[in-house]
Amino acid sequence: DAGVIQSPRHEVTEMGQEVTLRCKPISGHDYLFWYRQTMMRGLELLIYFNNNVPIDDSGMPEDRFSAKMPNASFSTLKIQPSEPRDSAVYFCASRLGQGAGGYTFGSGTRLTVV
Amino acid sequence: QKEVEQNSGPLSVPEGAIASLNCTYSDRGSQSFFWYRQYSGKSPELIMSIYSNGDKEDGRFTAQLNKASQYVSLLIRDSQPSDSATYLCAVKANAGGTSYGKLTFGQGTILTVHP
Numbered sequence: 291d292a293g294v295i296q297s298p299r300h301e302v303t304e305m306g307q308e309v310t311l312r313c314k315p316i317s318g319h320d321y322l323f324w325y326r327q328t329m330m331r332g333l334e335l336l337i338y339f340n341n342n343v344p345i346d347d348s349g350m351p352e353d354r355f356s357a358k359m360p361n362a363s364f365s366t367l368k369i370q371p372s373e374p375r376d377s378a379v380y381f382c383a384s385r386l387g388q389g390a391g392g393y394t395f396g397s398g399t400r401l402t403v404v
Numbered sequence: 405q406k407e408v409e410q411n412s413g414p415l416s417v418p419e420g421a422i423a424s425l426n427c428t429y430s431d432r433g434s435q436s437f438f439w440y441r442q443y444s445g446k447s448p449e450l451i452m453s454i455y456s457n458g459d460k461e462d463g464r465f466t467a468q469l470n471k472a473s474q475y476v477s478l479l480i481r482d483s484q485p486s487d488s489a490t491y492l493c494a495v496k497a498n499a500g501g502t503s504y505g506k507l508t509f510g511q512g513t514i515l516t517v518h519p
Contacts, residue, residue, distance in 0.1 A: 333509040392438040396448040
């Protein structure tokens, strides 16, 4: 089991550029979550999917953020255009089913927008 | 009121002592509660889960849940320097709503265990 795989691990980009973060959940997991972590706000849920369908995107900050899950093994989080305040660590996590149990997190992508 | 609140910390304890981490939550219908440990620069790692009132022990870790008081705690016995990390309390949304399955995290408590 390779765990949840995120790429890239680090991303530095200039303000106004498009940024795409990628996630491969654990095989067989049917829930996928995107979180953002900052010192000020902690871990915030941005959006989550169940069976590739977005269920709750109320945490997406604004229209500059979009997420897709075209199939069970891949998801993207896109920021366009990026702003310095988007600098954070973005985590993807996955889980199996609606039963008890927590998530498994990926290693995260540290995004810096300059 | 925040949905999940943790004692602000940072918390510093000597090696071998008991570290006590506390968490309160606002959704009375919540059913599942978790403690994650996050080392600096790493991702959160699940260390304990608890679903019923009372205590649950796993090695040096004990989770305590009191649903009437909407309170969850984590005790770490015989604390070691390797326990130094940020500890995150997480609560799973109540069943039946569109947010079922969603975990809401507290801000975290930084624990330092000094030799």
